[in-house]
Amino acid sequence: MYQVSIQDHFDAAHYLRDYGGRCENLHGHRFVVAVTLEAPGLNEIGLVYDFTALKGHVKEILSRFDHTCLNDMPSFQGRNPSSENIAATVYEELAARLVGAPAVLRQVQVWESPEAWATYIPEG
Numbered sequence: 001m002y003q004v005s006i007q008d009h010f011d012a013a014h015y016l017r018d019y020g021g022r023c024e025n026l027h028g029h030r031f032v033v034a035v036t037l038e039a040p041g042l043n044e045i046g047l048v049y050d051f052t053a054l055k056g057h058v059k060e061i062l063s064r065f066d067h068t069c070l071n072d073m074p075s076f077q078g079r080n081p082s083s084e085n086i087a088a089t090v091y092e093e094l095a096a097r098l099v100g101a102p103a104v105l106r107q108v109q110v111w112e113s114p115e116a117w118a119t120y121i122p123e124g
């Protein structure tokens with residue numbers, strides 16, 4: 001089994017509804033996002049997936065969130081823009097772009113600070 005990962009980031013504001021603490025107030029983070037693909041083997045030139053292509057997909061997905069208030073985005077109308085839900089949202093959008101690819105999306109991680117991050121791995 002091989003895994004490849006890339007990371008990118010975006011800057012955005014958010015607030016957590018019903019949190020019951022200071023995270024209910026509007027504030028910002030540099031959200032660092034890492035995605036990991038895996039495959040049982042390599043392609044004919046020795047790759048799981050092209051890093052440049054993967055970075056391009058992630059940059060396109062994250063650019064929609066950059067310098068926004070995440071709570072205003074359609075992706076977060078029904079759920080809080082927590083790091084956990086950001087990871088799940090990025091997962092869903094990236095997985096849709098990788099349908100038919102020779103590698104599968106294993107996990108998405110989102111850091112909201114250097115010391116705190118969430119990982120989304122779909123069950124099953």
Ligand SMILES: [Zn+2]
Nearest residue numbers: 023027029112
């Ligand atoms: Zn926050």
